[in-house]
Each structure stands twice: as C-alpha cells, then as structure tokens.
Amino acid sequence: MTNEHKRSEGRPKAGWRIVLRSELSDLWIGGKAIIFLILFSLLLGVMAFLFATNKELSLTPPAEALFLMVKTTLAVGLLFGLVLGADTISGERERTTIESLLLTPVRRRDVVIGKYLAALSPWPAAMAVAGGYLLLIAPDGATFVSAFVWTGFVGTIIVAAFTGFGVLVSVMSATNKASLSTSLLVYILFFVPTQLPGSAQAGVVGELIRRVNPLDAVNQFLDKLLVSNAAFDELVSWLVSPMIMFVLVVLGLGLVAPRALRLDPPGIGALFARGRGAVVLALVMCTIALATASPSQALQESTGQLTIDVDLSSQEVKTGDTINFQTRVTVPEDEIGPWIVAMNIVNLGDGDPVDPEDWSPLRAQTIEQVDASRQAVLEWEVNAIIKGDYLVYMVALASPASAGETSQPVSSQGIHLTVEQFFRINPGGVLPLAIGMPLALSGLLYGVSRARRRTIDSEVMN
Amino acid sequence: MQAGEKVLTATQLGMTYGQRQALRGLSFTLGAGRILGFLGPNGAGKTTAIRILTTIIEPTTGSFSVAGIDSSDPHGIRQRIGVLPESLGFPGRNTALEYLTYFGEHYGRSRTESRDRALSLLSEVGLGGRHSSLIGSYSRGMRQRLGIARTLLGDPQVVFLDEPTLGLDPRGQQELVQIIQRIARERGAGVVFCSHQLAEVESVCDDVIILNEGQVVADGRVEDVTARKGAVRFSVVVDPPYVDEAVRVLQSERFTVSRDPQVDGRIEVELGTEDPDQTLEIRRELLRSLLAAGVDIVAFTNEASRLEEVFLSLTEGVAS
Numbered sequence: 001m002t003n004e005h006k007r008s009e010g011r012p013k014a015g016w017r018i019v020l021r022s023e024l025s026d027l028w029i030g031g032k033a034i035i036f037l038i039l040f041s042l043l044l045g046v047m048a049f050l051f052a053t054n055k056e057l058s059l060t061p062p063a064e065a066l067f068l069m070v071k072t073t074l075a076v077g078l079l080f081g082l083v084l085g086a087d088t089i090s091g092e093r094e095r096t097t098i099e100s101l102l103l104t105p106v107r108r109r110d111v112v113i114g115k116y117l118a119a120l121s122p123w124p125a126a127m128a129v130a131g132g133y134l135l136l137i138a139p140d141g142a143t144f145v146s147a148f149v150w151t152g153f154v155g156t157i158i159v160a161a162f163t164g165f166g167v168l169v170s171v172m173s174a175t176n177k178a179s180l181s182t183s184l185l186v187y188i189l190f191f192v193p194t195q196l197p198g199s200a201q202a203g204v205v206g207e208l209i210r211r212v213n214p215l216d217a218v219n220q221f222l223d224k225l226l227v228s229n230a231a232f233d234e235l236v237s238w239l240v241s242p243m244i245m246f247v248l249v250v251l252g253l254g255l256v257a258p259r260a261l262r263l264d265p266p267g268i269g270a271l272f273a274r275g276r277g278a279v280v281l282a283l284v285m286c287t288i289a290l291a292t293a294s295p296s297q298a299l300q301e302s303t304g305q306l307t308i309d310v311d312l313s314s315q316e317v318k319t320g321d322t323i324n325f326q327t328r329v330t331v332p333e334d335e336i337g338p339w340i341v342a343m344n345i346v347n348l349g350d351g352d353p354v355d356p357e358d359w360s361p362l363r364a365q366t367i368e369q370v371d372a373s374r375q376a377v378l379e380w381e382v383n384a385i386i387k388g389d390y391l392v393y394m395v396a397l398a399s400p401a402s403a404g405e406t407s408q409p410v411s412s413q414g415i416h417l418t419v420e421q422f423f424r425i426n427p428g429g430v431l432p433l434a435i436g437m438p439l440a441l442s443g444l445l446y447g448v449s450r451a452r453r454r455t456i457d458s459e460v461m462n
Numbered sequence: 463m464q465a466g467e468k469v470l471t472a473t474q475l476g477m478t479y480g481q482r483q484a485l486r487g488l489s490f491t492l493g494a495g496r497i498l499g500f501l502g503p504n505g506a507g508k509t510t511a512i513r514i515l516t517t518i519i520e521p522t523t524g525s526f527s528v529a530g531i532d533s534s535d536p537h538g539i540r541q542r543i544g545v546l547p548e549s550l551g552f553p554g555r556n557t558a559l560e561y562l563t564y565f566g567e568h569y570g571r572s573r574t575e576s577r578d579r580a581l582s583l584l585s586e587v588g589l590g591g592r593h594s595s596l597i598g599s600y601s602r603g604m605r606q607r608l609g610i611a612r613t614l615l616g617d618p619q620v621v622f623l624d625e626p627t628l629g630l631d632p633r634g635q636q637e638l639v640q641i642i643q644r645i646a647r648e649r650g651a652g653v654v655f656c657s658h659q660l661a662e663v664e665s666v667c668d669d670v671i672i673l674n675e676g677q678v679v680a681d682g683r684v685e686d687v688t689a690r691k692g693a694v695r696f697s698v699v700v701d702p703p704y705v706d707e708a709v710r711v712l713q714s715e716r717f718t719v720s721r722d723p724q725v726d727g728r729i730e731v732e733l734g735t736e737d738p739d740q741t742l743e744i745r746r747e748l749l750r751s752l753l754a755a756g757v758d759i760v761a762f763t764n765e766a767s768r769l770e771e772v773f774l775s776l777t778e779g780v781a782s
C-alpha cells in the first residue's frame with residue numbers, strides 16, 4: 001500500500017526536464033558538445049587570423065568580414081543542431097534502446113521535448129564563443145552589439161527550425177544512416193544556393209527562391225543589416241520564411257513526433273491516413289504561398305511616363321566595402337524600348353572627379369523586356385574605392401527610334417555615399433583569442449572528463 | 463492488492479504484420495501474485511504478445527487492461543508495469559547506478575530516493591559491487607541482471623519478463639527464479655514471463671500458455687496442462703522372461719510400445735488418445751489381454767508427463 005501511495009503522489013510533473021537533464025549530461029559531460037565547440041573556435045580563430053594577416057583577405061571590409069563570420073557561425077551551429085537532432089530517435093532504434101525509452105512512464109511528448117531542447121543546447125554556447133571573435137572583428141561596439149544580438153535572434157530561429165527538422169526526420173527513420181543522410185541532403189539543398197553568387201539569383205524568380213529558402217533568407221537579412229545598412233522595414237520581410245519554418249517544425253514536433261515515436265518508424269502513409277499528414281501538407285503549402293506572397297517591394301503601376309527608382313538613399317561605408325542596390329524602371333505603355341540605365345558618381349568634396357569604371361564592374365545595363373506591369377529590376381554594385389563624400393545617381397533613357405529622333409533621359413534620386421578610411425583588424429589582438437579560446441575549452445573538456453572519471457569505477461577506465 | 467484479484471485481462475488480442483498473423487485470439491487473465499509462463503517455439507508470438515501488453519505496439523484487434531487500467535490509457539499502464547524487453551539496450555556510457563537513478567526518477571521519485579532504490583535493487587540482483595562501472599563494460603549476464611533490476615524500479619503491479627534467463631549462469635538462473643518468486647509472493651505482483659527453459663517454467667509458474675504460430679494451443683494451471691497429456695502414456699513392468707510375449711500381445715492390440723533399454727521388463731505404451739474416459743477403458747482392456755496371455759505383471763503406472771513433452775507434442779513440426 002505504501003508503494004501505491006508513493007506512486008500516485010509522486011507523478012512526475014515535468015517529465016521533459018528529467019529527459020533533458022539526462023540528455024544534457026550525455027552531451028556535455030560525455031564531451032561531444034565541448035569537442036564541437038573546440039573545433040568551432042578553431043575555425044573562427046583561423047578565419048579571424050586570416051582576415052588580420054592575409055594580404056588579400058585583410059582588404060575585406062570589416063562589415064563583410066563580420067558578415068562572413070556570422071554566416072559561418074550560423075552554418076556550423078545549424079549543422080551541429082541538425083546532426084544532433086537527426087540522432088535523437090533513430091539512434092535509440094539503432095542502439096536497441098528504443099524499447100526501454102518507450103517503457104519509461106514519461107509522456108512521448110516529454111521525451112521529444114527533452115531531446116529536442118538538449119540538441120539545441122550547443123547553440124547558445126556556440127553564440128557565446130562566436131561573440132569573442134565578432135568583438136575582435138567588429139569595427140566598433142555598436143556594430144558588434146547589432147551583429148551579436150541579431151545573429152543570436154535570427155540564428156536561434158533558424159537553428160531551432162533545423163534542429164527540430166532533424167528530430168522529425170529521426171523519428172521517421174529506422175537507422176541513423178537514413179536519418180543523417182536525409183537531414184544532410186535537405187541541409188545541402190538549402191545551403192548550396194546561399195553560396196551562389198548574387199547575380200545567379202537576380203530577378204524576380206531568383207529573389208523569390210532566396211525568400212522561400214529560410215537559410216538564404218536569414219543570410220540575406222544579416223547581409224542587408226550588417227553590410228548594406230538597409231532599412232528595417234525592408235529587412236523584416238526576410239524573416240518570414242525562417243519564422244514559418246520554425247512554426248511548422250514546432251507544430252510537427254508537438255503533433256506528429258509524439259505519435260511517430262514508436263518501436264518501428266511509421267510509414268509516412270500511416271501518418272497521412274490519420275489525417276495529420278494532410279494538416280502538415282496544408283501548412284507546407286501555406287508556407288510557400290505566404291513566403292511567395294510576401295512583397296519584396298510595393299509594385300507601382302505604370303504611370304505613362306518613364307521613371308526610375310533606387311532602393312537605397314544613403315550609406316556610410318569603409319574603403320573596400322561593396323554597396324549593392326536595385327533600380328526599378330517603369331516604362332510607358334506605348335514605348336517599345338530597349339531602354340538603357342546608366343550609373344553616375346559625383347564627388348561632392350574636393351579632389352579628383354570619380355571615374356565610375358573604377359568603382360563599378362558595370363556602368364550601364366540594357367533593358368530588353370519589361371514584365372506585365374511594364375517594369376524591370378536591375379542589380380547594381382558599387383565598390384567604395386577612396387575615402388570621401390559622393391552622390392551616386394542612375395539615369396534611364398529610351399533608345400531613340402531613328403537617327404533623326406532623340407529621347408529624354410530621367411534620373412533617379414541620388415544615393416549619398418560617405419566613405420570612411422578602412423579599419424584594419426589588429427593581428428596582435430587576434431592571436432590571444434584564436435589560441436586562448438580552444439585552449440580554455442580543451443581545459444574545460446579535460447576538467448569535465450576527469451570529474452566524470454572519478455564517479456566511475458577506475459577499473460573500467462583506461 | 464488482494465490475492466486472486468485480476469491484475470491483467472486480455473481479450474481476443476490479435477496482431478498482423480502486413481500479411482503475417484503473428485498473434486490471434488489471445489485471451490487470458492492473470493491474478494495478483496501469480497506467475498504465468500508464455501511458451502512457444504521461435505516466432506510463436508510471445509514477444510508480440512508481451513509488446514502489446516506493455517503498450518509498445520498497438521494490437522490490430524482486441525483489448526486488454528493492466529492493473530485495472532484500460533489499454534486506451536497506455537501512459538497509465540506504463541506507470542504500473544515493469545518490463546524486461548526482448549531487445550534490451552542500455553546507454554553504454556552511463557553507469558548502472560546513474561541509469562537506474564535516472565529511470566527511477568520517471569516514476570516521480572526524487573533524485574536521492576531514486577538513487578537509494580537503485581542501490582538496493584542493484585545489490586538484490588547481484589550487481590552491488592559494480593554499480594559504478596560503465597554499462598558498456600558489463601557482460602551479457604550482467605546487463606540481463608541490470609534489466610531485471612530496472613523492472614522493479616516502479617513497484618510494478620505486473621512484471622513482464624521476455625526470456626529473463628538468457629545469458630545467465632546457472633547460479634544466476636537460480637537466483638532469478640527466486641527473484642521472480644519474491645516478486646509474486648512478497649510484492650504480490652502478477653508476473654508474465656516467457657522462456658524456452660521448460661524446467662524452469664514448470665518449477666516457477668502457476669499458469670502456462672503455450673502458443674504456436676500465433677495461436678493458443680494449451681493454457682491453464684501448469685498441473686492441468688501436464689496432467690492432460692499425462693494420461694496418454696502408461697508404463698508396465700512385467701517379469702523379464704515375459705517381455706517378448708507382452709510386447710507381442712500389446713502390438714497385436716495395435717498399441718505403440720517401446721521397451722525401456724535401461725530397466726529390464728519395463729514397457730512403455732502409448733494410448734493414442736487424450737480423453738480421460740477412453741484412457742480408463744483402454745487401460746482395462748490392455749491389462750485384461752496381458753493377463754489373459756499369462757503375462758506376470760510386476761508394476762503398472764501412469765507415466766506423469768513433463769511440460770517439455772507436452773510442449774513438443776503440441777508444437778510439432780516447428781523447430782523450437
């Protein structure tokens with residue numbers, strides 16, 4: 001009777017906490033997570049060192065370097081989360097511990113939550129490690145804070161989404177091999193487009209693909225935030241698809257994963273038969289529809305006149321920085337074209353006039369075709385070569401129909417560029433951190449495994 | 463728990479994997495403090511039945527209740543059972559003590575309570591001296607013992623053991639039998655236990671169910687199941703000079719007979735029927751014809767059959 005009493009009184013309140021604690025100790029005291037952090041800090045250390053010392057890389061503008069480091073932090077953090085997530089349930093199946101896991105009197109949902117949170121745990125630690133390197137690279141305190149806070153925020157969304165995706169795949173897989181290869185394949189599908197040069201994805205379709213791909217969207221968000229100082233209104237729209245992916249994954253973890261957590265992975269068909277798959281499918285469709293519908297720029301109807309707009313009004317940069325912007329040309333209904341858009345750069349201070357050829361790989365572009373709303377969008381790139389105060393403006397004109405005719409060019413609003421002298425990363429400052437961080441982490445690993453060894457019988461340790 | 467109270471009721475359980483019917487129409491009840499043995503050749507459906515009853519898989523047909531909890535509340539059932547599953551994996555990088563402490567916390571115990579419980583259970587199964595070794599370093603039998611300790615963590619009302627003696631040394635097997643008896647007699651839990659060790663089942667179990675190709679071929683109290691088969695065979699001991707004559711007489715009456723090579727004059731006779739009334743009649747006839755032929759009968763006994771014989775005869779044609 002006493003047993004009976006104890007049981008009913010002590011029903012576990014939060015089973016997920018017990019699962020989480022055990023998983024955390026496996027991950028951290030077992031050493032896996034710390035080893036990951038050591039490798040991660042080595043990678044960032046090498047990057048920082050190269051930015052500081054390598055002749056070519058040291059010309060990379062700090063904003064660009066900062067962004068590269070942020071991008072690496074995201075890619076690595078997200079990969080580790082995905083791999084840990086992909087191991088959660090299929091790993092138990094493979095190690096034949098699944099039956100024991102299913103026998104614990106903890107709700108299936110709690111098992112999923114505990115394991116999911118544990119797989120997420122390396123991310124805050126990775127952010128903390130990355131913080132040191134970002135501080136080193138960032139040109140000033142404000143830039144560091146903005147980079148750190150925003151990377152932390154959007155990184156958490158995307159890492160949580162991908163880790164959860166890994167868990168979902170794992171729940172559906174019989175072996176780690178199946179689970180890992182599926183997860184990694186999806187990761188690569190998302191990751192590869194982010195490595196393609198921007199020009200490969202120009203145009204409406206290109207931009208759409210970037211927006212739908214949550215990984216690319218997050219990168220674009222941070223790129224525009226850290227490198228191009230874009231307006232916040234424009235930035236927020238890039239967070240739509242990562243947010244949707246996150247929400248979908250969390251829904252999947254809450255609704256599908258606990259049911260799929262069984263001895264043998266359910267056939268996907270079985271889930272669909274229960275009607276849950278249909279819900280998931282519908283949500284996926286909604287995502288795509290929503291992400292697609294998110295307006296990149298308000299469409300303007302043709303007004304019957306040739307007009308040209310730019311999506312940037314002013315920017316402060318350092319020498320060597322790249323400035324990217326778009327022009328949108330609207331052409332009259334009856335005009336046939338083609339139209340030409342040319343770039344001009346005027347030095348507002350004293351000093352030599354600017355030769356735009358030095359500043360941009362492309363001075364003029366031709367528009368052969370316009371879309372249904374009589375518009376065309378072009379991508380532009382300007383490199384800040386010399387310190388100073390400049391105005392960039394764009395001119396659109398229609399090609400005259402014949403030798404005897406002419407046309408009236410129209411100009412865009414100017415883009416005011418303020419170019420400061422390039423800040424150099426101090427190599428002397430990089431080394432202590434690049435060496436110190438991995439050493440400190442290795443010390444931590446050593447300490448943890450020593451402490452662990454003391455709680456285990458010495459006879460079995462070698 | 464009252465003795466005799468039903469702690470497990472299964473009704474028409476069936477399981478189909480694709481085209482294969484692994485289990486059909488399994489119905490039984492188990493009283494508190496009783497030990498039920500599941501027997502059957504490989505692939506008979508024992509593990510399938512245990513997985514269903516322990517909420518690991520859902521049956522295709524039928525329902526059951528464990529400790530008064532209906533199968534529609536698997537979470538509730540899991541809190542009241544202890545299971546040694548067939549596929550017994552452990553996290554190799556944990557120590558036995560850590561693992562049991564962790565597992566015990568799921569039943570709502572505090573960490574220290576759970577640890578104390580783990581320590582006492584580990585010494586109960588003979589792992590007291592090795593509780594802080596990594597499970598990865600355990601031998602097969604040690605893991606099996608750890609698994610048995612785990613089944614008792616939650617003070618279960620029903621304990622399921624899928625081949626618990628697998629990999630245990632002779633002393634371990636004996637200890638296990640004692641543990642199982644203690645679980646039933648002292649804790650008053652019902653025990654379902656499946657094994658290929660028939661002698662063991664015969665000595666420990668109160669009830670037995672023999673499965674063959676997913677179907678129950680015999681069930682009831684162990685005595686009843688063996689007795690039913692026991693009437694099938696007699697042994698007659700005649701004065702040695704009369705052996706040949708006795709064999710000739712019996713064979714002419716169409717009995718299947720065999721001479722015991724070890725005991726001179728002992729002849730075993732198969733009656734070819736299980737019906738108690740018929741066997742009585744046949745026995746009279748048999749004796750009458752022997753006496754009529756002038757054979758001196760020294761002794762005559764019903765051959766008490768062992769569970770093993772019952773098992774082999776009921777599951778014929780299938781490798782065990």
Ligand SMILES: Nc1ncnc2c1ncn2[C@@H]1O[C@H](COP(=O)(O)OP(=O)(O)OP(=O)(O)O)[C@@H](O)[C@H]1O
Pocket residue numbers: 264479482483484502503504505506507508509510511
């Ligand atoms: N997951 C599964 N998928 C398909 N068939 C299965 C599955 N599990 C069991 N079976 C089949 O169900 C039948 C019963 O299997 P089960 O494991 O219950 O036998 P068992 O009586 O425990 O045998 P053993 O004595 O070998 O442990 C077998 O024919 C087996 O092939």
Ligand SMILES: [Mg+2]
Pocket residue numbers: 508509510548624
């Ligand atoms: Mg089995």
